[in-house]
Amino acid sequence: MNNLMSYQVSDRLPIKVWAPNHLQIRQYSEVSGDFNPIHLDDNYAIRAGLGGVIAHGMLTMAHMAAMLTEWIGQEGNIVMLSVRFEQMVRPGNKITFYGIISERVEKTLVCNLEARNENEEKVISGLAKISINN
Amino acid sequence: MIGKELIGRQSESVVLKIEHEEVCRFAETLEIQFDDRVPATFVETLTRADIPGFKMLPGMIHGEQKFTYHRPLLIGDILSYKLCIKDVYERTTKLGKVTFFVIETTGINLTGEQVFTISSTFFAPTKETANE
Numbered sequence: 001m002n003n004l005m006s007y008q009v010s011d012r013l014p015i016k017v018w019a020p021n022h023l024q025i026r027q028y029s030e031v032s033g034d035f036n037p038i039h040l041d042d043n044y045a046i047r048a049g050l051g052g053v054i055a056h057g058m059l060t061m062a063h064m065a066a067m068l069t070e071w072i073g074q075e076g077n078i079v080m081l082s083v084r085f086e087q088m089v090r091p092g093n094k095i096t097f098y099g100i101i102s103e104r105v106e107k108t109l110v111c112n113l114e115a116r117n118e119n120e121e122k123v124i125s126g127l128a129k130i131s132i133n134n
Numbered sequence: 135m136i137g138k139e140l141i142g143r144q145s146e147s148v149v150l151k152i153e154h155e156e157v158c159r160f161a162e163t164l165e166i167q168f169d170d171r172v173p174a175t176f177v178e179t180l181t182r183a184d185i186p187g188f189k190m191l192p193g194m195i196h197g198e199q200k201f202t203y204h205r206p207l208l209i210g211d212i213l214s215y216k217l218c219i220k221d222v223y224e225r226t227t228k229l230g231k232v233t234f235f236v237i238e239t240t241g242i243n244l245t246g247e248q249v250f251t252i253s254s255t256f257f258a259p260t261k262e263t264a265n266e
Contacts, residue, residue: 024163031163032179038193048193057196058175059164065174066166078174082200 004075004132007109013099016067020055022091028059055089060124064113067097068128076109076132083113083126094118099128107132136224136233136260137188145183145217150241152177152211172207175199178252181215181239188219188235191258197234198255204248207241213249215241220253224260231260 029035034056037044045053061083068078089095095115103110113126152172160176161168178201207213221236239252 024165027163031160033182034179036190036194057199058178061199062160062164062173062175063166066164069169069171069173070167074169077206078201078203080200080202081174082198084198085196 004072004109004130005107007101007104009101009104011101013067013071013101013111016063016070016097018060018063018095018097020059020089020091020093020095022053025053025055025059025091028056028062032056032058034058050088052090055091055093057083057085057089057124060085060089060095060115061126063095064097064115064124064126067099067113068111068130071099072130074133076130078128079108079131080129081126082128083124085123086125087117087121087123089117089123093123095123102127107134137222137235140185140188140219140222140235143185143187143219145185147214147216148181148183149212149214150177150180152180152207152209152213154209156180157209170209172209174201174203177201177207177241177250178239178254181217181241181252183215183217185217185219185237190256194235194256194258196254197257198253200251200253202251202253204250205243207249211243211249213241213243215239229259232257233260 025039042052097115099111099113102112109130111128115124217239220238224233234257237254241250242248
């Protein structure tokens with residue numbers, strides 16, 4: 001179904017949807033060891049001017065990476081993944097990940113990536129390089 | 135005042151092992167597909183060495199993140215990694231004066247080949263940093 005070799009410039013990647021919640025954010029703190037209170041303590045996050053707890057950028061990025069691995073399956077590897085965190089992600093958001101092939105050089109695919117919330121605001125922009133296995 | 139003197143400071147080299155159980159737990163927590171390959175961002179959760187004189191402040195915001203794999207990272211791999219402050223700079227943004235810290239983490243395998251490079255950019259309002 002994937003057949004990475006058939007992907008060409010301007011082809012779109014399969015979309016992934018993710019709904020962050022408080023429990024996932026707490027669990028990500030535990031698995032990552034990042035206990036920054038801006039992710040865990042609403043009162044702290046409000047005092048810090050964030051309006052409430054926010055998801056770890058790395059949690060959102062991990063889901064962006066998962067979108068790629070679900071798409072490439074065993075046919076390739078992520079050799080580079082770069083993101084800019086554009087806007088905060090909060091519990092209750094609905095995040096949709098998108099990607100499009102921007103360049104193809106032999107067995108390397110370059111993908112422009114982004115994630116948007118339910119208000120169509122961009123929360124992450126990114127770039128990935130995928131090497132296609134022989 | 136913004137900490138330019140921190141540029142070039144490094145952590146000690148620390149050894150880590152990519153354990154199946156930990157990778158599995160990471161994937162389960164995220165409810166993502168796990169096919170015995172190491173998720174691209176997993177290794178960041180293991181690279182927490184201290185850099186002398188530098189401390190992540192609770193209010194710091196994560197701005198950018200980049201992973202580069204020079205060769206595949208596999209379960210069972212034993213690596214050593216080191217963190218280094220690559221840059222510290224100040225910009226005026228809509229939040230006012232903000233200090234950016236660019237931290238690079240490099241991982242090498244037992245034969246000395248580079249496996250990954252991670253670049254992380256964090257920022258915090260300059261005043262807050264100066265007051266800490």
